[in-house]
Amino acid sequence: MSLMAEIGQKAFNLGVPVAVHLDVTYRCNERCVHCYLDHDDHGEMTAAEIKGVLDQLAEAGVFFLSLSGGEVFMRRDFFEILEYARRLLFVVKIKTNAVMIGEAEARKLRALAIDTIQISVYSHRPAVHDAITKLPHSFERTIKAIKFLRDQGLRVNIANVLMTANYNDHLGVQKLAAELGVHYKLDPTITPMMDGDTSVLSLRVGREKLEEVFRNPALVPNQEEFCAPPKPPSKADLESYSCSAGHSFCYISPYGDVFPCVQFPLPSGNVRRQKFLDIWNHSPQLNEVRSVQIKDLPVCSSCSHASSCTRCPGLAYMEGSMRGPSTADCEKSFYRTGVPTANMERQGLSKPRSGLLQIQPVAISV
Amino acid sequence: MSEIYIARSSAIAARLLAGEMMVMNSADSTFFTLNEVATAIWQAADGRTPLREIVREKVCAQFEIEPAQAQSDAEQFVAELSSHGILLVADHPLTPEASR
Numbered sequence: 001m002s003l004m005a006e007i008g009q010k011a012f013n014l015g016v017p018v019a020v021h022l023d024v025t026y027r028c029n030e031r032c033v034h035c036y037l038d039h040d041d042h043g044e045m046t047a048a049e050i051k052g053v054l055d056q057l058a059e060a061g062v063f064f065l066s067l068s069g070g071e072v073f074m075r076r077d078f079f080e081i082l083e084y085a086r087r088l089l090f091v092v093k094i095k096t097n098a099v100m101i102g103e104a105e106a107r108k109l110r111a112l113a114i115d116t117i118q119i120s121v122y123s124h125r126p127a128v129h130d131a132i133t134k135l136p137h138s139f140e141r142t143i144k145a146i147k148f149l150r151d152q153g154l155r156v157n158i159a160n161v162l163m164t165a166n167y168n169d170h171l172g173v174q175k176l177a178a179e180l181g182v183h184y185k186l187d188p189t190i191t192p193m194m195d196g197d198t199s200v201l202s203l204r205v206g207r208e209k210l211e212e213v214f215r216n217p218a219l220v221p222n223q224e225e226f227c228a229p230p231k232p233p234s235k236a237d238l239e240s241y242s243c244s245a246g247h248s249f250c251y252i253s254p255y256g257d258v259f260p261c262v263q264f265p266l267p268s269g270n271v272r273r274q275k276f277l278d279i280w281n282h283s284p285q286l287n288e289v290r291s292v293q294i295k296d297l298p299v300c301s302s303c304s305h306a307s308s309c310t311r312c313p314g315l316a317y318m319e320g321s322m323r324g325p326s327t328a329d330c331e332k333s334f335y336r337t338g339v340p341t342a343n344m345e346r347q348g349l350s351k352p353r354s355g356l357l358q359i360q361p362v363a364i365s366v
Numbered sequence: 367m368s369e370i371y372i373a374r375s376s377a378i379a380a381r382l383l384a385g386e387m388m389v390m391n392s393a394d395s396t397f398f399t400l401n402e403v404a405t406a407i408w409q410a411a412d413g414r415t416p417l418r419e420i421v422r423e424k425v426c427a428q429f430e431i432e433p434a435q436a437q438s439d440a441e442q443f444v445a446e447l448s449s450h451g452i453l454l455v456a457d458h459p460l461t462p463e464a465s466r
Binding site (some may be wrong): 089 | 383
């Protein structure tokens with residue numbers, strides 16, 4: 001186990017929120033076709049409020065801080081927030097479309113020792129990228145920014161969201177990342193809108209494409225292990241938990257709402273009305289999330305995939321129950337291994353019914 | 367013998383987790399966890415207090431370590447973190463800007 005993994009496990013066991021994702025705004029200068037956010041500002045936290053939250057997060061033991069949006073640079077005070085976060089010694093990761101990053105901004109980010117900057121690139125073809133972002137010349141501006149950041153020695157990750165509009169371009173983006181000398185990550189996650197609207201899921205990649213991705217050694221290097229039939233779950237597997245949501249990780253919205261995860265919209269408190277640690281320690285919702293072991297899942301505990309499934313309790317929650325199956329992960333397990341899941345068997349299906357197909361990010365090494 | 371002054375680099379990230387300090391230098395992706403003694407030295411690295419005084423006040427006074435051994439271990443620890451740019455070392459007090 002790596003030192004980083006040990007730290008993660010230690011924080012999990014101790015119930016320390018070692019990582020937090022904070023969206024500082026939902027406003028954005030792009031209008032990506034697959035985006036799940038409402039971009040109107042319904043009263044986002046001020047810089048002073050965010051600084052107060054950051055003080056509390058540092059006190060609570062948060063080390064890894066992801067700042068995202070919306071587009072973070074839509075906030076004119078974003079650098080003020082960043083500087084404050086770095087003074088509190090967080091490891092800061094920023095998620096951005098980078099179109100507002102010029103050479104001066106790149107220099108400032110370098111001076112602040114930002115850990116990682118994750119930038120969305122949808123295609124190596126400007127017309128395709130711009131059609132997805134609906135912002136003319138966004139490809140050109142984003143790539144220019146990546147070069148500025150790279151030249152400053154900053155760690156840049158290109159996040160390539162996979163959807164029907166750009167499926168055939170992921171190898172092109174991977175090649176582009178290699179040419180730029182930055183990291184590449186394939187992210188096939190399409191999330192329902194925050195208001196529950198699932199129409200954006202029509203942009204999901206189809207079964208054949210998904211199988212193709214899973215079986216492409218250039219994208220999934222450890223083919224044999226990744227696609228192997230599941231091992232029977234052990235006692236330890238059944239007594240484990242689905243993920244770090246609510247255990248060592250949580251999400252805070254621009255309005256101060258606290259959730260177990262950015263993909264788990266269970267309202268658990270609000271930092272404008274409560275202290276963060278009070279929410280973390282005493283929220284009935286977070287305590288409920290923490291209580292659920294694999295053995296407590298009515299369907300999934302009897303599934304042959306129980307030991308290896310990436311079941312997302314947030315997606316399960318969006319389907320109706322945090323203890324239920326996450327159909328998207330059932331489909332992923334099936335397409336990965338060819339072995340039907342308990343959820344499919346209970347519905348008498350030999351193949352998944354076309355439904356909410358959403359899969360977790362797959363980290364790709366290049 | 368000249369004094370050694372140590373200060374935390376402004377380029378690092380750090381947080382205490384169950385008594386152990388996690389320290390990361392984003393520039394070269396180095397990641398350390400410091401034990402309790404090293405954490406005490408780290409926390410006292412304000413750029414103004416000589417290392418000898420830090421060892422006497424924060425290490426020997428709080429942990430059962432023989433002074434000569436403590437000083438030797440501290441100098442080794444400082445040299446290692448310094449080589450990764452995590453601690454700044456000088457033979458004169460360091461400015462607050464350097465130790466932010």
